[in-house]
Amino acid sequence: MKKNFFLVFVTAGALLCSISCSKQDLTEETQLTEGPETTMATASTSSRVFFEGVNGHPMNQAPYTYTSPEAQINLIKSLGMNVYRIDLPVNSKGEVNVPHRLDRLKKAADAAGVTLLPMIATPNLENFKYDEGYYYRKGHALGSKFAKLYGEYFTYYNIGNxxxxxxxxxxxxxxxxxxxxxxxxxxxxxxxxxxMNDGIKIYDKTAKTMINASWMHYRYLSMIEDLGIRFDIVAYHWYDEMEQLAKQSYNIDDFTKFLSSKFEKPIWFTEIGVRDNTGTGSRSVQYQTSFFNSFITKCRNNPQVQAVIIYELFNEPHLSYVQEQHYGIYKWLSLYTSYAPKPFAAERLKSLAQ
Structure with a gap:
């Protein structure tokens, strides 16, 4: 999630796993917790794979391209996290636009035991002017070409955003x-x-695909299920104002449990974040930390939730949309040359050092 679309709506770990990045290991472990028996009542935490991590833009945005892939992975590892969700710009041939940077990131992630979760954008929907068959073929071509080239890199695929x-x-x-x-x-x-889902699974038989939504748009995902689309994981984006308004408007104290009541698939919260318009004061210093800690605890306590991923690693001061400038858990002391942890990351580092 980038801009605060939700403002428009308003106006109208303890269980961290030490996992190998081997595709086989990940697939075998994940199979223990997937399928129709994975419900709030039946899922077991004893065999559960739990991912905790952060989003970033290592291929295409300045705070990340000025920071080495190795440094980014080291930061994630130092926070006790084990997944890095990244957006991958891909051309019509399914090729990542900066393959050398992806190769470095993958090598560093494998060495650190960090799983890379690629977000692969859909092909241009071109104002929806063509028929469904056209869009299926476009998606299939992209998914199959991408998986043919990079199927050995990934186990999990976030298709569309x-x-x-x-x-x-x-x-x-x-x-x-x-x-x-x-x-x-x-x-x-x-x-x-x-x-996209079908194309990926032609070349990567063990692929686990996920489709995301946000706010109260869970019906969008259930409609996709109703069409028989065989995606594997429900992905969700959840921000602090959604947490507040879910309680106020729907009497939902724990959205993770609410979502579990709607789906049998494993659930990944692939973006959680705090809208911060200033970067200063109690909202950024204290509120970001309290929201993250509270929501991560809810995710850990829900056996159907397999991942929670913070948006994002670095502040992005170059962006014009003010909230995007302050999403990071690291801030810049000197632009793109030196950085420091914000309170959430600092407290986490201190706790892990004890």
Whole structure:
């Protein structure tokens, strides 16, 4: 998630695992907790794989391209985290635009026991002017080409990003009902995602794919399930104002449990974050820390949740949208040359050192 789309809506670990990055090891461990028996009532924490990590943009955004891939992985490892979600710019041939940087990142991640989770954007939806078959073929071509080239790099694939926001009818719609979506747009998005999922699994038989949504848009994901699209993991984005308004408007104290009541698939919170307009004062110094600690604890305590991933590693002061400048858990002391942990990261480092 980048910009605070949710403002529009308003106006209308303890169980950290030490895991190998081997695809075989990851697949065998994950199979222990996946499938229809994985529910709040039946899932076992004894065999559970739990990922805790952070988002970043190591391929294409300045705070990251000025920082070596090795340094980024070292920071993640030092925080006791074991997953790094990254957006991968991919061309029409399925090729990552900066392959040498991905190779370095992968080598460092493997050495540190950190799993890379790629977010692969869908092909251009071109204003939804073509039929569903067209979007399926576009998605299939991208997914198959990408997996053919990089299937040995990854076990988990995040296909598309926040496409629920492209088919929601208006800011006044919560997203918890099918009637809240433009069905023509939805079906074309779903066709593209089906194609990506199918294409990836041609070349990577062990692939675990995930599709994400945010706010109360869980109905978007259940509609995708209803179409028979065989994705493996429910991914979700959850930010601090959503946590507050879920309690105020829906009497939901623990959204992880609410989401578990809607799906049988494993759940990954692939973005959690705090909207901060200033970068100063109690909101950034204290509130970010308390929100992260509280929500991460909820995720750990829910056996259906397999991952929680903070948005994001570094502040991004070069971006014009003010909230994006302050999402990081590390701040810049000197622009892109020296950085320091913000309170959440500092407290975590101190705790791990004890």
């Amino acid at each position: 926040e496409l629920d926001n492209k088919c929601i009818l208006s800011s006044s719609k919560a997203g918890d009902k099918a009637a809240h979506y433009d069905i023509k747009k939805f079906r074309r998005i779903a066709a593209c995602l089906r194609g």
